[in-house]
Amino acid sequence: MDMNPKSGADAQALPAPHRSAKEIWWNLMDNYKIGIIPLPLFILAGILIAIDCKNGKLPSDIVVMVATFAFFGFACGEIGKRIPFLGKMGAPAICATFIPSALVFYKLLPQEVVHATTQFYKSSNILYLYICCIIVGSIMSMDRKVLIQGFLRIFVPMLCGEIVGMLVGTAVGTLLGLGAFHTFFFLVLPIMAGGVGEGAIPLSIGYSSIFHLEQGVMLGRILPIVMLGGLTAIFLAGALNRMGKRYPHLTGNGQLMPGTDVDGVGPLQSAFSGKIDATTLASAALLAILLYMVGMLGFKLIGLPAPVGMLFAAVAVKLAHGVSPRLLEGSQVVYKFFQTSVTYPILFAVGVAITPWSELMAAFTVENLVVIVSSVVSLVATGFYVGKRIGMHPIDVAVVSCCQSGQGGTGDVAILTSAERMQLMPFAQIATRIGGAINVSLGLLVLANVLMK
Incomplete structure (x- = not known):
């Protein structure tokens, strides 16, 4: 005999446990991500980058560049992952490389981002x-x-x-x-x-x-x-x-x-x-x-x-x-x-x-x-x-x-x-x-x- 009061048909009738705001927030942080970045942090990064660009200059120091590269890089990679069929055929790497190139050419990427990224990349040799x-x-x-x-x-x-x-x-x-x-x-x-x-x-x-x-x-x-x-x-x-x-x-x-x-x-x-x-x-x-x-x-x-x-x-x-x-x-x-x-x-x-x-x-x-x-x-x-x-x-x-x-x-x-x-x-x-x-x-x-x- 099953002594568990939450099993069987009775369990289906029980209301779902109430989730506190803290639990909802933690779930959002842990289970919703753009690349490796939790969605709330991704949104925050975008807002902070936009504020810097609106002020006329995005700092090219390593702290700001880490956030900038992560924000745009994982966003472009996520786009590639969601392309039907091609998402499993190399599209994430292609999008992470060529979408930024196209955005620069068509002047859709803020010049502050372009200037800071180029300056940091060429001066730091971070690729090596x-x-x-x-x-x-x-x-x-x-x-x-x-x-x-x-x-x-x-x-x-x-x-x-x-x-x-x-x-x-x-x-x-x-x-x-x-x-x-x-x-x-x-x-x-x-x-x-x-x-x-x-x-x-x-x-x-x-x-x-x-x-x-x-x-x-x-x-x-x-x-x-x-x-x-x-x-x-x-x-x-x-x-x-x-x-x-x-x-x-x-x-x-x-x-x-x-x-x-x-x-x-x-x-x-x-x-x-x-x-x-x-x-x-x-x-x-x-x-x-x-x-x-x-x-x-x-x-x-x-x-x-x-x-x-x-x-x-x-x-x-x-x-x-x-x-x-x-x-x-x-x-x-x-x-x-x-x-x-x-x-x-x-x-x-x-x-x-x-x-x-x-x-x-x-x-x-x-x-x-x-x-x-x-x-x-x-x-x-x-x-x-x-x-x-x-x-x-x-x-x-x-x-x-x-x-x-x-x-x-x-x-x-x-x-x-x-x-x-x-x-x-x-x-x-x-x-x-x-x-x-x-x-x-x-x-x-x-x-x-x-x-x-």
Whole structure:
């Protein structure tokens, strides 16, 4: 016999318990959010930003910028999440980047916000803080065996993908009447050049010297192609994420190598013991920053890009058991914080400060789009196929292949956010920076030799 007076039919007749105003407010704070921001705090942030803008100046200090980036970044990401179908295909990352760019171009974003965001982004180099915490945290989360095998094997699908992508893109452009020379050097090569700072700019400098034209003119032709290639890669990364959810046997959900047990603190998803204190978190963040400084030193000494130098330094520390399991766990918590809380704000800043909407729109011709899409799709499909053939998780390898046609560090962030595989950031950096540098160097060498004949 059931002695519970609130069970059965009697329970249905009981009135709902009265909720106090405090409970309603707490429920609103905990269960209604824009991104990670509770709705009341989101509304308050919008009001405070509007008041500052109405007073004629939005301060560009870090305190105000954190609130501003979070407000606009998560708002744009939320819009992307709510787009039917595309919301699960990378639209949040795309919206967080390109909606701000469009708002700036059409003067719909307050000039105070534009000025403060651009000034803070360019003076603080906050993107590199984000990247160093993501890279170090993801490396510290990896199994040592997976780390070694992954770095050795990833070059095979990368190389095969680039060869196939270049051949397919050039062939398609030639068939469309663009000419093999123009297609390869002004469409295909910029896509795989490694982004803006490490790719488009060095490429434009080389082109300006070889063609005896202004660098700005060459950069204006190259930059929109780089952006469209990155946009295509973001969509493909989102599609790969959906494929992984439908066919889980094809993905390691951020792990390149199947069939390995994780040592030390365990995989990222289950590594948190809940015993990490504030001092450990601070030490882990400092570890990431110091490793980036090691990368900067490497750049000064041998010219290796700082993020790549930092990546190699972090790998060496991991393989040598250079940090304790507790600090490894702290690095993973720092990684998780930046992944969940900083990604969309960073993408908003990128969209406002360095993403020119007019140049992106100027490159939207049918021929350009067909060449770009065919190049990126063939690159990614080759990475998928080759990765599967050599015993790697094909979807995760294909996501890294997407980064070969991204916009440098910012593109890696957007692509891996779209794919929900931020753990792949170390491999993405190799694909983007090392692969891009090789492509630019070889491309300029070939171009110079072709024009000399």
